[in-house]
């Protein structure tokens with residue numbers, strides 16, 4: 001959604017408008033194409049995505065990622081006054097809040113499961129089964 005918004009905002013922009021927006025360096029590298037980078041210009045990489053394989057650790061990582069996305073959308077909202085940009089950003093912010101809540105629910109389910117007593121059923125060997 002953000003990529004589409006950026007594409008729509010920059011589509012048809014003149015070189016002067018691109019320069020005035022401070023996007024000369026971006027234009028030199030990417031024209032008007034969408035190239036996801038951080039605000040500092042670091043390209044998106046999957047190296048930021050963590051996965052340890054432990055459900056408690058991974059759910060906490062996911063919850064932190066949702067909060068980081070929420071706060072990033074809030075910072076973007078603080079800089080925007082165009083309603084065509086503001087409304088989608090507000091929608092995306094709300095979505096991150098819901099994602100955080102769902103991961104929190106999943107974490108609670110996993111913790112409840114891990115805290116519950118376990119009953120292990122051992123299958124009977126063939127010689128003990130009644131005919």
Ligand SMILES: [Fe+2]
Pocket residue numbers: 066069095096099
């Ligand atoms: Fe999310």
